[in-house]
Amino acid sequence: xxxxxxxxxxxxxxxxxxxxxxxxxxxxxxxxxxxxxxxxxxxxxxxxxxxxxxxxxxxxxxxxxxxxxxxxxxxxxxxxxxxxxxxxxxxxxxxxxxxxxxxxxxxxxxxxxxxxxxxxxxxxxxxxxxxxxxxxxxxxxxxxxxxxxxxxxxxxxxxxxxxxxxxxxxxxxxxxxxxxxxxxxxxxxxxxxxxxxxxxxxxxxxxxxxxxxxxxxxxxxxxxxxxxxxxxxxxxxxxxxxxxxxxxxxxxxxxxxxxxxxxxxxxxxxxxxxxxxxxxxxxxxxxxxxxxxxxxxxxxxxxxxxxxxxxxxxxxxxxxxxxxxxxxxxxxxxxxxxxxxxxx
Numbered sequence: 001x002x003x004x005x006x007x008x009x010x011x012x013x014x015x016x017x018x019x020x021x022x023x024x025x026x027x028x029x030x031x032x033x034x035x036x037x038x039x040x041x042x043x044x045x046x047x048x049x050x051x052x053x054x055x056x057x058x059x060x061x062x063x064x065x066x067x068x069x070x071x072x073x074x075x076x077x078x079x080x081x082x083x084x085x086x087x088x089x090x091x092x093x094x095x096x097x098x099x100x101x102x103x104x105x106x107x108x109x110x111x112x113x114x115x116x117x118x119x120x121x122x123x124x125x126x127x128x129x130x131x132x133x134x135x136x137x138x139x140x141x142x143x144x145x146x147x148x149x150x151x152x153x154x155x156x157x158x159x160x161x162x163x164x165x166x167x168x169x170x171x172x173x174x175x176x177x178x179x180x181x182x183x184x185x186x187x188x189x190x191x192x193x194x195x196x197x198x199x200x201x202x203x204x205x206x207x208x209x210x211x212x213x214x215x216x217x218x219x220x221x222x223x224x225x226x227x228x229x230x231x232x233x234x235x236x237x238x239x240x241x242x243x244x245x246x247x248x249x250x251x252x253x254x255x256x257x258x259x260x261x262x263x264x265x266x267x268x269x270x271x272x273x274x275x276x277x278x279x280x281x282x283x284x285x286x287x288x289x290x291x292x293x294x295x296x297x298x299x300x301x302x303x304x305x306x307x308x309x310x311x312x313x314x315x316x317x318x319x320x321x322x323x324x325x326x327x328x329x330x331x332x333x334x335x336x337x338x339x340x341x342x343x344x
Contacts, residue, residue, distance in 0.1 A: 013058070014055045014056060014057045014058075015057075016030050016031065016057070016059075018055055018057070019048065019051045019052055019055055019057045020048075020051075022051040022054065022055060023047045023048045023050070023051035024047065025044060025047065025048060029044060029048065030048050030051075030052075033045050033048040033049065034059050071126065071127050071128055071129050072101060072102050072103060072129065073102065073103050073104075073105055073126060073127075073128045073129060074093075074097050074102050074103070074104055074105070074128055074129055074130045074131070074132065074317065075104075075105045075106075075107065075123040075126075075128045075130075075131045075132070076090055076093055076094075076104055076105070076106055076107070076131075076132045077106075077107045077108070077109050077116055077119055077120075077123075077131075077132070077133050077134060078090055078106070078107075078108060078109070078134050079108065079109055079110060079111045079134055079135075079198065079228075080108060080110065080111075080228055081106075081108065082228070083228075083229070083259075083261070083287070083289070084287075084289045084290050084306075085287045085288075085289060085304055085306045086134065086306065087306075088306035088307045088310065089134075089156065089157075089306040089307065089309050089310035089313075090104075090106065090310065091307070091310065092306070092307040092308075092309075092310030092311045092314065093132055093310040093311075093313060093314045096310070096311055096314035096315065096318070097314055097317075097318070100318055102129070105123065105126070105128065107119040107123065109134070110228070111197075111198040111199070111228070113137060113138055113139045113142070114139065116133075116138060116139070116142060117138070117139045117141050117142045117145075120142050120145060120146065121145070124145060124146075124149055124151070128151060129151070129152075129321055130151060130152045130153070130154070130317045130320070130321060131146070131151055131152070131153045131154075132153075132154045132155075132156060132313050132314070132317065133153065133154070133155045133156065133164075134155075134156055134157050135155065135156075135157055135158050135199070135200060136155050136158040136159075136160040136162075136163065136164075136167070136169075137158075137199045137200075138164075143164060146164050146165075147164060152165060152166070152317055152320045152321065153165040153166065154166040154167065154168060154313045154316055154317050155167045155168075155169070156168050156169055156309055156310070156313050157169050157170075157200065157304075157309065158170075158172065158200060159171045159330075159332060163329070163330065165329070166313075166316045166317070166320070166329040166330070167329065167330045167331070168309050168312045168313045168316065168330075168331045168333060169309065169331075169332070169333065170304065170332055170333055170334055170335050171332070172200050172201075172203045172204045172207070173203060173204070173207040174207075174335075175204050175207070175286075175302055175335055176203070176204040176205065176206065176207025176208035176209075176210075176211060177207050177208070177210075177211045178337065179204075179208055179211075179256065179284070179302065179337065180207075180208050180211035180212050180215070181211060181215075182337050183254055183256070183284065183343070184212070184215055184217065186343060186344060187344070188251075188252070188254040188282065188344075189217060189251055190220055190246075190249065190251050190252070190253050190254060191212060191217070191219050191220055191221075191253075191254050191256060192219075192220060192221035192222070192223075192241050192246055192253055192254070192255045192256070193205055193208065193209070193219055193221070193222045193223070193255075193256050193257075193258075194223050194225075194233070194234065194237040194238075194241075194255060194256070194257045194258070194262050194263075194266065195222070195223075195224050195225070195257070195258040195262075196224070196225045196226065196227065196228070196229050196233065196258060196259065196262070197224060197225070197226050197227075198258075201258035201259070201286075202258075204258060204286070205222075205258060208256060220246065221241050221244060221246050221253075223237045223240050223241065225237070225262075229258070229259035229261040229262050230261060230262070230265070231261055231262075231264050231265040231268065232265060233261075233262050233265060234257065234261070234262040234263060234264060234265015234266040234267075234268065234269065235265040235266070235268055235269040235272075236265075236269075237255075237257075237262065237265070237266065238255065238265070238266045238269040238270060238273075238281070239269060241253070241255070242273070247275070247280070247281070252278060252279060252280055252281065252282050252344070253280070253281050253282070254282045254284065254343070255281060255282065255283050255284070256284045257283065257284065257285050257286065258286055259285065259286055259287060260285035260286060260287045260288065260289040260291070260292050260299060260301055261289070262285070263283050263284065263285030263286075263292075263299055263301070263342075264285070264291065264292075264295055264299065266281070266283050267283055267295055267296070267297070267299065267342065270283070271296075277297055277341075277342055278297070278341070278342055278343050278344050279344075282300075282342060282343045282344060283299065283300070283342040283343070284300050284301065284302075284342070284343060285299050285300070285301035285302070286301060286302045287301060287302065287303075287304060288301045288302065288303035288304065288338055289301075292338075292340075293340065295342075297340070297341030297342050298340035298341045298342065299340055299342050300337075300338060300339050300340045300341075300342045300343040301338050301340070302335055302336070302337055302338070303335060303336045303337075303338050304333075304335050305333060308333055309333050312331055312333065316329065316331070
């Protein structure tokens with residue numbers, strides 16, 4: 001076993017040789033049990049597994065990776081995990097990769113491209129077999145490092161004409177445009193926008209405002225928040241809109257939010273003030289989070305299938321790693337508009 005110092009503490013961990021000695025087999029047999037168990041007789045395999053359990057031996061996967069040129073590690077970077085739409089995507093990725101024997105390293109960027117670059121520098125030093133990113137807006141340094149590394153990359157949650165490698169997502173510009181057309185078609189003419197400073201939400205907002213202008217309708221009120229979306233922002237945002245006179249007039253105010261979380265805050269503040277939804281204030285969210293159908297009233301929103309996106313991203317990556325044709329490297333999973341009680 002590992003040697004002890006004069007203080008009684010181990011100077012090193014349990015080794016493969018220690019396991020082989022306890023099991024009464026050659027070190028090569030232990031290695032085969034770990035890497036090709038089907039090639040070892042059942043009785044011998046059971047002895048080795050029992051010795052591993054008794055010693056607490058942990059295989060050196062890094063050494064194996066160096067020998068095989070595979071780390072069996074895939075890195076995934078998401079903005080946040082408190083937002084269910086990102087956690088759904090991550091869960092689908094993790095399940096698909098785990099079934100293929102890969103481990104997932106998770107990083108959170110907080111919507112900050114500089115933070116993402118810092119994470120990528122650490123991740124690339126671990127020699128991952130693949131990387132899955134959220135969005136397509138990266139620093140130039142990140143793009144250069146990723147392209148130079150030769151590591152397969154799948155970007156998600158966006159579309160672009162210039163992907164780093166592979167891409168699974170949808171068009172935020174189309175979301176904004178179709179949302180404007182949809183709400184105008186429902187008869188709304190007074191619009192307010194509550195948004196946070198994440199780049200994809202800003203692009204949806206810009207496309208929404210432009211589409212309204214194209215129909216001769218101006219966006220009457222806009223409030224922008226920094227940081228991650230929160231219920232408090234929705235409550236505060238509606239309060240600010242009302243202070244600016246947004247509640248005046250006979251037509252309902254249509255409040256479009258770049259996140260269901262913010263929209264939930266708007267519904268809460270409207271209830272606290274005794275405002276009727278959707279007769280006085282109508283609300284539209286984004287993401288179709290798990291709570292959206294169960295708010296009161298139920299929240300209208302834009303649905304994105306995060307699990308489908310995660311599964312497609314993992315499938316593309318696995319096909320590349322296995323040397324197979326995974327189909328088109330760019331996939332548009334689309335989106336859908338969901339009408340519930342918060343809009344007429």
